[in-house]
Amino acid sequence: MDISNLDNLQVLNEQVMLELLGDDTSEINSFRQQFLHQAKSSLQKIAGFYREQQFKQIKDEAHYLKTSAKAIGAERCAYYLQQLEDASLELDKAQCKSHIQSLSSEIKGVFRACSAQT
């Protein structure tokens, strides 16, 4: 999955999970639910790290969540997590803030997409 160009990315690419797990809907929903719980927790952690300007921790948490995001097909989330990783490496607080806000917005999008399918 190439996550470098935002225009081509989907909020929730259902095909990704179908390719990983087949058409077991309940299994897919379960993984998505786990991701959202993880995202909720990670997002709060990232916000805390941002307020404390702990860029390394931001980078690590973002990287951790990015793997899960890619797995369930949350492509736009993965993109912003990548951007957040890059910005935190460069210690660019303003960019980090912008990317965290975008990430928050994108995770809400994933939540809406998952809710619509259940």
Next chain:
Amino acid sequence: MKLEITKTPALLVGDDLTILDLNDAAITQLMLQVEEVKNQPVDQCFGFPEKPSVTLLRTWAHNRVTLTIKKLQAEVIILPQEHNHFLFLILNTIPLEAYEQITPAEQVIGSWMYNAKEHTFQFSNTCAALLALTEKTAVPLETLVQSIDMNDRETLISTFDKADKDKAPFHLSLKTAHSLDSTPLQLICQGTQDDTDKVILKGLLKRDIYSQVLNCKLHEQNESRKRALEGGRIGTWSATQVGTQWFVRWDEQTCKLLHEPLDQNYGDLDKWISFIHSKDADEIKRAIEHSIKSKENFEREYRCVLKDGNALYIYAKGVVSDNKQTQTRCLDGVIIDHTSIYEARMRLEESNLLLEAKVKSRTEELNQAVKHAEMASQSKSEFLSMMSHELRTPMNAIIGALDLLTHQDNSFEEQELLDTAAIAANNLVSILNDILDINKIEAGKLELDCYDFDVSDMLNNIIVIFGPIARQKGVKLSLYESVDIPIQLNGDENRIRQVLFNLVSNAIKFSCNSHDQAGHVVIDVTCEQVNRLVNKLILSVKDDGIGIDNDTLKRLFTPFTQADKSTTRRFGGTGLGLAICGRLIELMGGEIIVNSELGKGSEFIVSIPIWNFKPREHEVIFSSANIYHHIASEHKVEYLVKKLQMYIDDVKQAPLEQIVNIKSEGDELSDELNIVVITAQDDIRTIDANSLPSGRLLIIYSLNMFEQLKERFTNVMMLDLNTLTFFTLHKYLLCLKNMDSQALLELNEDDFEVDLDFELDASMQSNTQVNTVTHAGNLPILIVEDNEFNQKLMVKQLSRLGYQCELASDGMQGLKMWKKGDYALVLTDCHMPIMDGFELTRQIRTEENKSAQTPIPIIAVTGAAMKGDQEFCLSVGMSDFISKPVTLDKFKNTIEKWYGH
């Protein structure tokens, strides 16, 4: 003289009274031999009543005389010829014996006796009648002579003079003076009565009835023809050309028509033409000459000038024929006086001209009236559009302010008041929308926006909206969806929903709701096949309300019409709803039928043709399910089971009590679905909340017992049987199937909010329940709005959403600020003084193009709500469109969509 030219037997007699020649017809028909007749004295061939002489023949000229020839009685016409010759034309013959033997039916015969000494007659009755005499005895010869036609008198006298002397038999053919009939009487002398007394002659007087009848008929027909020609004002004429000479003859009627003396009925062509109007004369002359020359029939209309100066309008027609005997060509024709027709035609033309002028003037008046009406209609549209904008702008402020207030910590009373104000404000916006709708429909500007949608989803929408309203009013709301309604159909969902909204809203409004009986509104939705391609979606809304009288029914779909003024006072409304429904259904090609009875209720049945649709197919969510119920009505059970069977392969039914025995063991989630149907208070008591199986359980209830059930059975999914839709059933069953992901329901969007900034206004945070995201540090939003209150409201709303704003009060100021500053996006009103939002957008886009800048998102925030307005906004370069009133959610969604782009 060529005798062969005629088929009538003919003999030519010379001045010496010898037969000079005879034709073939005479030879064959009269059985004459040429040698025994030719050059023989004529009286040897014919029996004459007296000795023939040239003088006698001349007196008989052109008349019919009866002669005998051989054993025949012959009707002969004697025509004088050149050189004192005579042509004998034998017209008809009958054998003498036959003549004598004519039956009384064919002949009338009288007898007479003549005293040659006293010159007096004795007549039989018949004889006297034939002669029209009253005396019968001793009638003087003179009396007989007087009763005979003038022309025959001399012959009669001379014959009796001769008979006085020779007493020989004779035969005379005479015409009577009295009769119109020209058939001659046959006066036959049979000789003396007895040989001893040679003074008395006896004889017969006969008339041939057949011939008389024929003559009468002929006379009648001639008279009839004459009368017809007179009545029709038709004259006859005949023009013959002999060499260069023209001979024209015309009849008595023509003379009368042309006011010419009756005896002047002939002349040359110039004389005939002299009757014609000088302007028409040449043309008519040429036409007659042309007809004669070319043998083409003559037909013309022309004018004749009478001696008194009056004009006649003549229609003349003629047929050309050749006369082979005379080697001449003749034009026989008629003239018909068309003056009255012409005058009538002229009057008709005059009246036509008058009518045309009137029509023209009326059409002009009508066009003028149409223009005025169109102008009035346009003014009305403009007024309504303007009014919409002017009213919606302050409404935006009111609704926005109320929206903000409802998000604060309010006391119960305050919240009630705010809710009331919000409902009233939203109702006012609905009325404005209705007025705009009817205006659009009447102007023919309303277009349907068709797309695929789920009817059941739409019905669920109706139930979600009207369920609480009906409950609040104490009205029972039921919905029946037939199994055949499509899962997806192509149509204008919003407009169909609008129709249903209106009908259901009216039904609830007018539904009967007394102390002893709750009102009941039933929505019934079915789908019927019209033909192979077309189906009909039938939506019926029935209430048991006040009903509608017949007079009102007739004008029910007319705008601004309600049953009567008291209805408006009692129930409110503008009377636009049904008019809009009627027009929308018409636009969709459907129809609406209303059945109503005063005091008993009304039923509105809407049918809409549908072409593109996808039938609802069986979709297995559960392979089996148990349904526990006490429903007595088979129809209700069947309806529920049919619905469930769309998603469940095997639906097993069991009495309600059995639900307690199937409690699942352990924590393992059972795959089995259990459905409990509760339709009575006793049902609730029957089951113990703690004995219900855990896992996949669905309660379907009827009656108004939701609150009671919710209290008793926590964490159980529940559906109302009366308003159960395929959409909700499918959604709930899927949810039950995916119980694993039930936890997902515990999450909400707010869980994904992050708070990155501590610089927010603490006071603002304290009195709001909305979690906000601040965008401070990012680029501000430029608000271009002329209304001061709206400016404040928008700033407040945007700050709630965490955005910074800068204000411009018109397009010009906005443009200047955009040039100087750096903004994330522009929110602009459309209609403003100095420079409106459209011009502002055009100028910004032009500047961006010049400097190859990335276009800034420009979002229109306007009170105008027409579909065309949105398109216009996009066409001038705006990025999006928000219709006032703008709620926080609407702002949030749109700005999130564009912010940072």
